[in-house]
Amino acid sequence: MxxxxxxxxxxxxxxxxxxxxxxxxxxxxxxxxxDLNTQASGANAGSLHIQIPHDAFVTEGADWAREFxxxxxxxxxxxxxxxTIGAEIDxxxxxxxxxxxxxxxxxxxxxxxxxxxxxxxxxxVNIEFLDRNEVRALAPYISDNVIGGAFCPDEGxxxxxxxxxxxxxxxxxxxxxxxxxTEIVGLEDTSKGFVAQTTAxxxxxxxxxxxxxxxAGTVAALLGLNLPVEGHPIQVSVTEPAEALVxxxxxxxxxxxxxxxxxxxxxxxxxxxxxxxxxxDNKLAVNLRxxxxxxxxxxxxVPALADIHVVRSWPAxxxxxxxxxxxxxxxxxxxxxxxxxFPWMGFTAGPIxxxxxxxxxxxxxxxxxxxxxxxxxxx
Ligand SMILES: Cc1cc2nc3c(=O)[nH]c(=O)nc-3n(C[C@H](O)[C@H](O)[C@H](O)COP(=O)(O)OP(=O)(O)OC[C@H]3O[C@@H](n4cnc5c(N)ncnc54)[C@H](O)[C@@H]3O)c2cc1C
Numbered sequence: 001m002x003x004x005x006x007x008x009x010x011x012x013x014x015x016x017x018x019x020x021x022x023x024x025x026x027x028x029x030x031x032x033x034x035d036l037n038t039q040a041s042g043a044n045a046g047s048l049h050i051q052i053p054h055d056a057f058v059t060e061g062a063d064w065a066r067e068f069x070x071x072x073x074x075x076x077x078x079x080x081x082x083x084t085i086g087a088e089i090d091x092x093x094x095x096x097x098x099x100x101x102x103x104x105x106x107x108x109x110x111x112x113x114x115x116x117x118x119x120x121x122x123x124x125v126n127i128e129f130l131d132r133n134e135v136r137a138l139a140p141y142i143s144d145n146v147i148g149g150a151f152c153p154d155e156g157x158x159x160x161x162x163x164x165x166x167x168x169x170x171x172x173x174x175x176x177x178x179x180x181x182t183e184i185v186g187l188e189d190t191s192k193g194f195v196a197q198t199t200a201x202x203x204x205x206x207x208x209x210x211x212x213x214x215x216a217g218t219v220a221a222l223l224g225l226n227l228p229v230e231g232h233p234i235q236v237s238v239t240e241p242a243e244a245l246v247x248x249x250x251x252x253x254x255x256x257x258x259x260x261x262x263x264x265x266x267x268x269x270x271x272x273x274x275x276x277x278x279x280x281d282n283k284l285a286v287n288l289r290x291x292x293x294x295x296x297x298x299x300x301x302v303p304a305l306a307d308i309h310v311v312r313s314w315p316a317x318x319x320x321x322x323x324x325x326x327x328x329x330x331x332x333x334x335x336x337x338x339x340x341x342f343p344w345m346g347f348t349a350g351p352i353x354x355x356x357x358x359x360x361x362x363x364x365x366x367x368x369x370x371x372x373x374x375x376x377x378x379x
Contacts, residue, residue: 001029001201001202001203001204002203002204002205003027003028003029003177003203003204003205003206004026004027004028004205004206004207005021005026005027005028005029005205005206005207005208005209005361006029006030006031006194006196006203006205006207006208006209007021007028007029007030007031007208007209007211008030008031008184008196008208008209008210008211008212008219009030009031009032009210009211009212009213009215009216009219010030010031010032010034010035010036010037010164010168010178010180011036011037011039011040011041011042011164011211011213012037012041012160012163012164012167012346012347012350012354013041013211013213013340013341013342013346013350013353013354014030014032014209014211014340015030015036015037015041015164015165015167015168015171016164016167016350016351016353016354016355017209017211017340017354017357017358017361018030018167018168018171018176018178019089019167019168019170019171019174019176019354020354020355020358020359021171021176021358021361021362022171022172022174022175022176023170023171023174024358024362025174025175026361026362027175028171028175028176028177029176029177029178029179029203029205030168030171030176030177030178030179031179031182031183031184031196031198031203032178032179032180032181032182033181033182033183033184033199034180034181035180035181036164036165036168036178036180037160037161037164037165037168039213039214039316039317040213040214040316040317040318040319040346040347041160041163041164041213041346041347041350042160042161042164043160043236043314043316044160044236044316044318044347045160045236045258045260045268045269045270045347046157046158046159046160046260046262046268046347047100047155047156047157047249047258047260047345047347047348048078048079048082048095048097048155048156048157048158048249048347048348049075049100049155049249049345049348050072050075050076050079050100050125050152050154050155050348051100051102051116051120051125051127051150051152051155051251052065052068052069052072052116052119052120053272053344053345054102054112054113054116054251054252054253055255055256055271055272056068056324057112057115057116058112058253060324062115062116062119064323064324065116065119066119067323067325068323068324068325069119069120069122069123070123070372071324071325071326071373072120072123072124072125073123073124073368074326074349074352074353074368074373075345075348075349075352076124076125076154077352077367077368078348078349078350078351078352078353079097079154079155079156079348081351081352081355082095082097082156082158082348082351083095083097085351086166088170089166089167089169089170090170091162091163091165091166091169091170092162093158093159093162093163093166094157094158094159094162094262094263095156095157095158096156096157096158096247096263097153097154097155097156098156098247098248098249099151099152099153099154099155099156099247099248099249100151100152100155100156100248100249100250100251101130101135101138101139101142101149101150101151101248101249101250101251102149102150102151102152102251102252102253103135103142103146103148103149103250103251103252103253103301104146104147104148104149104253104254105145105146105147105252105253105254105300106147106254107147109253109254110147110148110253112253113129113148113149113150113253114129116150117129117150120152125152125154126152126153126154127150127151127152128150128151128152128153129148129150130148130149130150130151131147131148132146132147132148134148135148135149138151138248139246139248139250141245141246141302141304142250142301142302143300143301143302143303145300146301149253151248155249156249157249157260157262157268158347159262159263160347163347163350167354179198179200182198182199182200183198183199184196184197184198184219184222185197185198185199185222186222187208187219187222187223188223189223189334189336189337192204193205193206193207193336194206194207194208194336194337196208206336207336207337207338207361208336208337208338209338209339209340209357209358209361210337210338210339210340210341211340211341212341213317213319213341213346214229214230214231214232214317214318214319214320215229215231216229216319216327216339216341217229217230220331220339220375223334223337225331225334225375226378227327227339227341227375227378228321228322228378229319229320229321229327229341229343230319230320230321230322230343231317231318231319231320232274232317232318232320233274233275233276233277233284233315233316233317233318234270234272234273234274234275234315234316234317234318235270235273235274235275235286235287235290235291235294235313235314235315235316236268236269236270236313236314236316237268237269237270237291237294237295237310237312237313237314238266238267238268238269238310238311238312238313239266239267239269239305239308239309239310239311240266240308240309240311241264241265241266242261242265242266242267242308243265244261244265245261245302245304246259246260246261246267246302247261248260250301250302251271252271252297252300252301254297254300255271255293255297256271256272256273256294256297257269257270257271257294257297257298257301258270258271258272259271259298259301259302266311267305267308269294269295269298269310270294271294271297272318272344273287273290273291273293273294274287274290275287275290275315275316276315284315284316284317285315286313286314286315287315291310291313295310318343318344319341319342319343319344319346320343320344321341321343324343324344325343325372325373325377326341326342326343326346326349326353326373327339327341327373327374327375327378328340328341328342328353328356328357328370328373328374329356329357329360329366329370329371329373329374329375330360331374331375332374332375332376332379333379338357338360338361339357339375340353340354340357352367352368355367355368356368356370357370
């Protein structure tokens with residue numbers, strides 16, 4: 001089998017990259033070892049983030065946040081693209097940009113929010129500092145013990161069950177081919193391009209885009225590259241549907257929390273709490289302590305959730321890097337081999353990362369300069 005561009009991985013990164021290439025008439029073959037959207041892209045919480053994650057700011061510190069902060073612009077641009085791309089691919093992605101509200105229960109948390117907001121504002125984030133009364137006025141559903149917070153009007157949510165399939169459909173509409181249940185098990189860089197060994201035979205490709213998510217490091221290692229991509233088991237929960245109550249994406253400075261109400265009335269509650277690997281078979285499982293602490297925190301922020309049942313919790317692996325920065329673009333010294341790996345918040349950044357990487361693959365100037373996210377930093 002032959003293709004111009006081989007895309008490895010059928011999550012959001014892979015399917016969106018396939019779309020942005022195929023719409024320009026590029027010959028694309030996407031290979032996925034399972035089915036499309038079965039890993040992080042289909043299991044995530046659907047938040048569209050712009051603010052620096054508060055828990056990371058507290059644990060990693062202000063120097064880390066300053067280093068990370070340029071990544072925010074990529075997420076801001078991606079959120080703008082989320083708002084328009086659904087119409088282009090003819091798919092209702094349930095995008096809702098109603099703002100993200102980070103709330104504090106203590107003066108210490110307010111000070112941390114203020115220090116973080118200073119960094120965010122320097123990187124173009126539209127962020128308002130709110131006192132207790134302003135929080136009440138904006139979000140009457142918030143607990144009385146909240147003393148203030150910060151609001152970013154440009155944040156929101158989209159539906160992870162719709163995004164990747166939507167991009168895949170649109171890519172196929174433009175001629176992209178997709179092979180599922182096929183794993184890439186070997187890669188060779190020959191003088192005439194790449195040869196990929198798969199569980200269904202070999203594929204010759206002029207260029208490759210590695211969209212392997214948490215396994216992007218393993219895929220890169222097939223070419224002898226050492227890219228320290230991490231995979232962490234985390235979990236999310238969904239409630240039964242309820243009357244419209246919470247229009248915003250809500251975070252807490254106290255601990256890990258993301259909470260939002262979807263169009264169908266259900267609440268998605270997460271924030272990156274660890275899931276478990278079962279000892280007997282190494283399979284992922286929900287961690288009950290994480291579930292309890294996550295729900296306790298949610299109730300401490302939105303007390304009305306006490307009357308609403310959680311109906312399902314699920315674990316999945318999130319792709320990570322130690323510095324939280326993405327690995328995007330052509331790998332130096334490996335002409336024709338591109339990375340599209342956005343860690344931790346790759347749902348938010350999926351559309352713009354895919355567009356910019358696709359533009360680089362086509363030899364065009366990218367809509368967003370990806371130089372600072374190059375794999376070069378690991379050389
Ligand atoms: C529980 C959870 C909640 C999250 N919440 C949010 C959120 O609210 N907002 C946000 O912005 N981000 C969130 N994320 C992160 C986000 O989901 C991911 O960063 C993003 O989906 C990564 O997309 P991807 O396409 O790179 O990876 P994936 O969706 O993991 O896709 C990679 C694909 O590559 C395939 N693959 C790997 N190796 C091979 C191989 N050798 N051959 C063939 N195929 C291969 C895999 O099977 C997989 O399907 C969350 C993640 C998790 C797990």
